[in-house]
Amino acid sequence: MAKKIAETPLMKQYFKIKGQHPDAILLFRVGDFYETFSEDAIVTSEILGITLTRRANGSASHVELAGFPHHALDTYLPKLVRAGKRVAICDQLEDPKTAKSIVKRGITELVTPGVVMSDNVLTNKENNYVASLYQVSKDLYGLSFLDISTGEFLAGEGDRSYIDKLLVDYAPKEILIERNQKSQLCLTFKISTYTYELEDWLFSYANNYQRVCRHFEVKNLKGFGIEEDKTVVIVSGAILNYLDLTNHTQLEHISSLRMLNEQSYVRLDRFTIRSLELLQANNPGGKSLLDIVDQTLSPMGGRLLRKWLLSPLKDLQEIEKRQCVVSYMLGSQDVRARLRMRFCEIGDLERLVAKTAVGRITPREMVQLGVSISIMKPVKDMLFSTDDKVCMSMAEEIDPLESLLEKITTTLVADAPIAVGRGKVIADGVNQELDDLRDLSHSGKKYLDNMLLKQQEATGIPSLKIGFNSVFGYYIEVRNTHKEKVPESWIRKQTLVSAERYITEELKLYEEKILGAEERIEILETQIFTQLIDLVKRYISQLQKDSSMIAKLDVLTSFSEVAALYQYNRPQLDNSFELYIEQGRHPVIERTLPSTDPYIPNDITLDNNKQQIVIITGPNMSGKSALLRQTALITLLAQVGSYVPAKSAHIGLVDSIFTRVGASDNISMGESTFMVEMQEAAGILNNITDRSLVLFDELGRGTSTYDGISIAWAIVEYLHNASCGKAKTLFATHYHELGDLADKLDRVYNYNVSAKEVDGKMLFLRTLIPGCAEHSFGIQVAKLAGMPRDITRRAEQILNFLEGDKSDKENAVSGAKLVGKQKKRGKQQEEAYQLSFFQLDDPLLEDIRRELLNLDINSLTPIEALNKLDAVQRLLRGH
Structure with missing residues (x-):
């Protein structure tokens, strides 16, 4: 088929160019359209949703075809790239009108998902690596x-x-x-x-x-x-x-x-970044930490903030430098407001500089580059006017580049178009020839009016007209009644029914000049604009430094803006091994709660020598997970250089933050929830140091109760006794048995998030208090969730039966003995429970038993589980 398609000259050219990048979609310019052929056309039509057609191509062959207008490239190109496609753009390299044979074409740009300059593909506040x-x-x-x-x-x-x-x-x-x-x-x-x-x-x-x-x-x-x-x-x-x-x-x-x-930088693994929701919320419609603390106004600042959140500092001196700027800007509201106003004007200086370097900047973008440069001097002056040493040192790094700014502003018009040839680009007074050509172009009607008047007077023909058409160009039209008055020097060009059309030497010269003026204007503007680009290229290094400094200032003023908006305070950091947070709050949850439900702050104290491990118990929905996350986020924000959502905070520098929070699986790789849980836990335990902050939430719940308790117990012991470091740890759990560890290990302490049952209803106080919770209140939470009353009543009966006698726990001398006895008793109770329900001589109950045992619990969704329970309940009621 390829041979048949290649029979036409156009397709021969197409396949030759396609062979340069066979793995890319080739956008082949044909007239006013970009066309795709064969497999490219099929893929392109599916991605873009455009019509796929077929075209006869000689010898009973056909070729698939899909295309779009060339001016729509910025609309369609991003869709192809975001679909993970490489795109080769093939343009016409000569004017089709002057081409002697097939138009010369060539690839002018190869765009890939990672190598792209188009604003329509790029995201303002994200890098594209x-x-x-x-x-x-x-x-x-x-x-x-x-x-x-x-x-x-x-x-x-x-x-x-x-x-x-x-x-x-x-x-x-x-x-x-x-x-x-x-x-x-x-x-x-x-x-x-x-x-x-x-x-x-x-x-x-x-x-x-x-x-x-x-x-x-x-x-x-x-x-x-x-x-x-x-x-x-x-x-x-x-x-x-x-x-x-x-x-x-x-x-x-x-x-x-x-x-x-x-x-x-502080070590943050992928699990920690995901569970703390630093850049992206885990649930649709949720908010991430970035969403809350991003008050940056420039694209460069937005991109830098993302990097800072993922790379908290370990250098105390560098952190304190950032804090100094945040502190000054927080206390100097007028300076902060004026700086932020300037940041709104700057645009994406970093990417404008890159476009200049590759010769892709447009006249309009060059004007924006000039506007960006123009804010450097006022920013520099504002920083110098402060009494803060760090601010003044940042001012010294900024170069206003005043000579370059003057060149840009005097060369370009303020409202330059997006491309040369689409309007006036170069300002008046830059080039004399250009000015003369513009005068000629703009004063053409006046010149022709004067010529017409002169010819009317010279010939005595009052009805003379000067016209223009694309075939003959400019002409003088004389009605037949006056043609005897036409001078011999005029040259007849066209005869009409009632008139004759002529040209003169003067008119011919004018035509050549006026028709060449527009073309010459475009050539001159292109030359002057190209020279300006070459000039800007000499300043790329300093422009990048200026851009970097503006980005840093933007992030730091953003931190001060957040502190002012949300009542954050400056944390104290040092090289100690202590972590104390007074009235800490979760930065995201407190901003998303209804105004009628204020966030309850809590204190947290951890240190390597006394209170290294805190075991936190309490019911679901009481705020255990939020407490863990807020501790990590406050620590992270502090080491980024930001103020924090707490009344006060004393943080000894950490070198790593590890979290095992939330359930997840990787079924496609054959890894269950519990396997992923254990992998993440192993990754933490193999990398802890004296300066690690570790957060475990419900560790071990992915397996049986007794296995889970055993693993959680052993991990707490390991964290306490590990020779590789005494990692500060918060361990949230429903396994109340772990509370016994506080009596056995001297740096383990019990706390619980308080909750009360009042008249059969749950009251969540969300306050952290010493001691181990007595109950998980799971059935009460089920009631709040709307679980059918028959189920919760039956659950209470089963719970009372399973809890049984607790004397074994009181007499246990070790955690291992406790777990073993509980497991043995639990099996006996489970068997007794099964006898009481399933070993009745009833075919219906036997069917229910079989169906329940065949359920795949791991793949069952909550809705499916409720539906199954409802079906069982209806069967029993009917029976």
Whole structure:
């Protein structure tokens, strides 16, 4: 079929160009449309929802066809890229009117999910990274990230857990993998992102060392600190090689390579990021921490805030610098308001600079770049006017670039269009020839009126008219009654029924001049605008520094704005091992509760030497999970440099925050809820240090009660006695038996979230008090949930039966003996319970028993469970 399709010259050209990037959808410019053919057309029509047609193509063959108008590219391109497709844009490289044969065409841009510059594809406050991943040895991997839209280039190396964290933190849209490693790496890191395979030579150390040196125009990589770091060189060079393959050659804005250092930031694994809902809520319609604390006004600030939340600092001095700025801005409302007003004006300076570097900036965006530069001086002056040393040091880093600003503002008109040729771009007075051509173009009617008047006087023909058409151009029309008065120098061009049309030498010269003026104007404006782009390119490095400083200021003023809005306070941080939070609140829950239901604050005290582990009991819905999460979020916000939702907080620096909160599974990988729970717990216990903060919520509930108690008991003992560090731990549980550990281990304490049953109804006080809760109130919570009354009554009967005699617990001498006795008694009670219900001589009950035993509890949804109970109840009532 391909041979038949290729018989036409157009399709021969198409397949030749398609062969350059066979794995990409080729948008082939034909006249005013971008067309796709064959398989590309089928895929494109499905993604875009456009019509798929067929076209005869000689020799009884046909080809599928789907296209859209070229001016709709910005509408359709994002949809293709978001669907995970690579898109090659093939444009006409010459004017079809002047082409002697088939129009010359070529690929002008290759867009991939990770390499994209289009504003319609990018998200304002999120980076768009392409990553390069490579395995060097059994547990050593290299990983680099590049956002071509901002020029940010990062690289690092580490073990599986660290690389996994980086993949979660930076969330690349595309991952480059060496072909032979793909299957193993995708399995190891559970990669679901779009991946692209590269040949092994593109990960060659020797080749990539030279490629990185060539890009940065250096002889060696000592200045980047990676001269001996082969892993980082391999993955960094692979990304640069990929840019070569995708025809991205203008890369002046990628001016540095920053190393990712695991030791600089608090460790947050993927489970912690998910359970704390830092960037994204786990439930539809919910809010994340980012949603609450993001008061940034610039896209750069928004992107930086996301990075800061995922990378809290461990350097006390750097944290205090951030706190100083937040403190000053909080106390100087006028300065903060004026700064934030400026941030609203700046636009996305970082991406505007990147577009300039690659030659993709439009005249309108260049005007916005000028506006962005114009705020630098007032921001710098405001910072210098403060009495804060950190603010003044930040001011010193800002360069107003006044000469560049003057050049931009004097060269461009304030309302420049989106492209040269779509309106006036260059201001008057910049180029004399351009001004003359504009005068000629704008004064054309007046010039022709003067010419007509002169010719009427010279010929004595009052009815002379000057006209224009696309075939003959400009002409003078004379009615037949006056044609004898026409001068001999005039040249007849057209004869009409009642008139003749002529041209003169003067009119011919004017026509050439006026018709060439518009074309010449566009050429001159293009030249001048290109020169301006080249000038701005010289300032890329400083513009990126200015952008970085504005982003940092935007985040810090955002922190002060949040503190003012929500009554946050400055935490005290030091290098101690203590953590004390007075009247702490959950930053998200307190903002989403109804105004009639205020959030109840609580105190938390943890330290390595006295109160290392706090076991928290209490009923469901009492606020145990919220208490755990708020402790982690307050600690995290403090080490990001923000104020915190608490009356006061004293936080000894932590180096890692680990959470095991909430139920989840990974059925597609054959991992049950309990397996995932144990994997996450193992990941925590294998990595704790003296400065870890550990949060466990309902650990062990994914298995039987007795197994769960045993595992939870052993984990608490391990955390208390571990030689690798005394991690500060909050352990929320329904296993009241764990309360006995406070009598056996000297750094374990019991607290409970108080609740009362008043007249058969639950009253949640949500206040943390010393001691272990006596009840879980599970049946009372079931009543609140609307469970049918017959079920809750029967549940109370069963509970009383199962609880039985508690004398064993009082006489137990160890946790292991306690669990063993309870398990034995529990089995006896279970058997007794089963005899009382199922061993009656009744066929109907036997059928119910069989059906219940065959239920797959793990896959049963709550609604399905209630429906089953309802069906059983109806059968029993009918029976």
